[in-house]
Amino acid sequence: MRCVGVDGCKAAWFAVERTRDGFACAVHAGPRELIAAHAGARVIAVDVPIGLAERGRRAPDGDARAFVGWPRASSIFSAPVRGVLGATTYAEALRLHRQLDDGRGLSAQAFGILPKIRAWDEALREDADARARVFEIHPEVSFAAMNGGVGLAAGKKTTQGREQRLALLARVFDEAAVRALLASVPRRVAAADDVLDAFAALWSAERIADGVARSLPPTPVVDANGWNVAIHY
16 A cells, blocks of 8 residues: 655655655645645655644644653644634734633744645645545654654754664664665755654554554544544554
C-alpha cells in the first residue's frame, strides 16, 4: 500500500514515500497539489493540526506533550481554535482567540503556521476522499514511539539530535537509502530536520495503513465538523 510522509519545509511541503529502489521525495506548493499528486496513496501522514476545537485546548496536544516529556514537550504547541483561522495579523488572531476561548492567548508559534493549518483545513473540507486518507502526526511523537516511548533528549537541529533520529530511522528503514535521500535534498528546499521529520511521518503512515498505529488520545476526539482529532503514531 502506497503511503506518504509529509512535513512542512522552506519551499512548502516535503513528501517522501517508498519506491522499489529506496525512497522518492517531492515538494508541493500546497495541500491541494500534494493530495492530487498522491491520489493513489492509501495514507498521507502530515505534521499539521487536523480538526480544531471551537474553544479550549485540543486533547491531542496535551497528550503529546506528556508522551514525549521534557525537553521535547516544548516543540508541541497548542493548536488555535477554529474561529481564528481567518486572522491575518498576530494582533487580530490574539484578540479573537481571547474572545472565543475565555481569555486564553495564542502563541506566536501557533500563529506562525496558521496559514498552513488554514490551507489543510480548506483542502480537506472540499475533499471527502482526502479526509479518509490524511492523518495528523507529530514527528517528535513518532520518534519517541520508535525510541520505546521515550522522547529524545537532543533537539532536532543539533548534530546529536540529527544522528539520534537517523539511528532510530535506521531501525525501521534502510539506513543507506535514508542517508542518500537526505544528502540529495538541497538545503534551500528543505532542512535536514524537515527531511527526517517526513521520514518519521512515513513510518507513522505505514503503521496506520497496516492497522497497528496508536493515537493520542487513544480514542480520537470528534470536532464540530465530525472529523477525528488525534495525533497518530
